[in-house]
Amino acid sequence: MPIEIKMPALSPTMEEGKLAKWLVKEGDEVSSGDIMAEIETDKATMEFEAVDEGTIGKITVSEGTEGVKVGTVIALLAGEGEDASEIEAPAAKAPEPKPEAARSEAPEAEAPKAQAPNAEAPKAEPAPAPASKQTQEGRILASPLAKRLAAEKGVDLEAVSGSGPHGRIVKADIEAAKAGTAKAKPASAPVAASGAAEKPATVEMAADTRALLDDRIPHEVVSLSGMRKTIAKRLAQSMQQAPHIYLTVDIRLDKLMAMRAELNAALEKQGVKVSVNDMLVKALGKALIDVPECNVTFAGNEMIKYARADISVAVSIPGGLITPIVQDANGKSFSEIARATKDLGQRAKDGKLKPEEYQGGTASISNMGMMGIKQFTAVINPPQSTIVAIGAGEKRPWVMPDGSLGVATVMSATGSFDHRAVDGADGARLMAAFREYVESPLGMVA
Numbered sequence: 001m002p003i004e005i006k007m008p009a010l011s012p013t014m015e016e017g018k019l020a021k022w023l024v025k026e027g028d029e030v031s032s033g034d035i036m037a038e039i040e041t042d043k044a045t046m047e048f049e050a051v052d053e054g055t056i057g058k059i060t061v062s063e064g065t066e067g068v069k070v071g072t073v074i075a076l077l078a079g080e081g082e083d084a085s086e087i088e089a090p091a092a093k094a095p096e097p098k099p100e101a102a103r104s105e106a107p108e109a110e111a112p113k114a115q116a117p118n119a120e121a122p123k124a125e126p127a128p129a130p131a132s133k134q135t136q137e138g139r140i141l142a143s144p145l146a147k148r149l150a151a152e153k154g155v156d157l158e159a160v161s162g163s164g165p166h167g168r169i170v171k172a173d174i175e176a177a178k179a180g181t182a183k184a185k186p187a188s189a190p191v192a193a194s195g196a197a198e199k200p201a202t203v204e205m206a207a208d209t210r211a212l213l214d215d216r217i218p219h220e221v222v223s224l225s226g227m228r229k230t231i232a233k234r235l236a237q238s239m240q241q242a243p244h245i246y247l248t249v250d251i252r253l254d255k256l257m258a259m260r261a262e263l264n265a266a267l268e269k270q271g272v273k274v275s276v277n278d279m280l281v282k283a284l285g286k287a288l289i290d291v292p293e294c295n296v297t298f299a300g301n302e303m304i305k306y307a308r309a310d311i312s313v314a315v316s317i318p319g320g321l322i323t324p325i326v327q328d329a330n331g332k333s334f335s336e337i338a339r340a341t342k343d344l345g346q347r348a349k350d351g352k353l354k355p356e357e358y359q360g361g362t363a364s365i366s367n368m369g370m371m372g373i374k375q376f377t378a379v380i381n382p383p384q385s386t387i388v389a390i391g392a393g394e395k396r397p398w399v400m401p402d403g404s405l406g407v408a409t410v411m412s413a414t415g416s417f418d419h420r421a422v423d424g425a426d427g428a429r430l431m432a433a434f435r436e437y438v439e440s441p442l443g444m445v446a
Contacts, residue, residue: 285329
């Protein structure tokens with residue numbers, strides 16, 4: 001029997017992936033540990049290693065195929081004594097119909113019941129006409145323009161059959177109805193029994209969105225990438241399940257900027273350049289150790305408290321967002337953080353991060369200051385309980401320590417906290433500690 005090579009789960013949340021590239025071909029010999037393929041998950045492109053040894057007999061999933069479910073057989077490996085050239089792809093199994101579906105779809109297969117000799121045979125009733133595609137649970141799908149034209153011309157939308165996507169009524173259908181050439185609308189299907197399964201909310205949302213589209217506006221429909229689906233799912237989950245509380249502080253940056261200039265002058269020969277964000281990562285790491293009540297994960301009836309600050313740094317990449325992790329940010333030097341963020345950021349954009357490099361972390365930081373954003377609130381990155389949103393540093397009037405009015409470089413930082421795990425007072429303590437480290441940066445190297 002040939003050995004089945006299946007689509008692996010390369011991360012705990014992976015359900016499907018894209019077989020980006022085969023690095024072997026049929027007839028090649030492989031050993032355990034050999035790289036066989038590159039597989040694109042929702043976050044990164046990863047190499048897939050052989051576990052068994054043998055000859056590639058058949059590749060069943062071609063290169064570039066998207067949406068390959070975890071566990072799908074992607075290749076067959078000929079074992080010892082087998083002829084690889086004789087291996088054939090397994091035949092696809094037809095799905096077996098459910099008993100209920102089989103009965104409802106084929107009533108004629110049932111044997112007729114015996115009748116009394118003098119009993120009157122029941123009259124056959126015509127089967128109900130299929131439901132029109134232009135309706136969704138009684139609602140007519142029609143473009144806004146079609147609805148307006150129908151109202152102006154007195155056309156009954158119930159009598160019009162839509163020719164647009166999913167049976168949607170468009171302008172041409174209304175014009176045809178006026179000319180008397182529109183098709184009669186099929187009879188609507190009977191209302192489903194109360195016990196029937198309801199349609200998923202996502203289907204209804206998609207139908208509602210399509211109904212709102214205006215045919216006059218040029219547009220295209222683009223399928224969501226795996227990354228965008230994951231982002232949508234996780235952020236919706238975060239906003240629905242984690243009650244957010246937001247706390248904002250204004251922070252003076254002048255001393256941090258001066259210290260950064262000195263650091264970069266000293267590190268120039270090493271080819272290392274420390275960014276403001278690198279220093280803020282360090283400040284957040286130190287603050288989380290000082291206020292451990294914010295360095296936690298809410299887990300139902302339990303609370304997970306972390307002894308180390310691993311900071312997830314939001315990085316924008318083509319098609320989405322990813323959060324590579326700077327491990328032990330509280331214990332690393334500025335130069336070590338600078339090297340780590342540069343390496344992680346580059347590999348994130350190349351799609352080469354390993355799952356352990358972007359999954360996990362104890363808190364996050366998101367900096368949009370370089371884009372000129374003065375202040376914003378960020379959505380918590382589950383299962384974390386804390387994320388700090390960094391705004392742009394700008395010159396502002398500032399009351400100096402001696403009470404005089406001057407000008408300082410100031411930024412606004414907003415912490416988002418999961419109120420199930422973090423009390424407002426503890427969140428305030430974290431933001432105060434973060435501000436203290438940024439305004440007195442020598443405290444981060446003491």
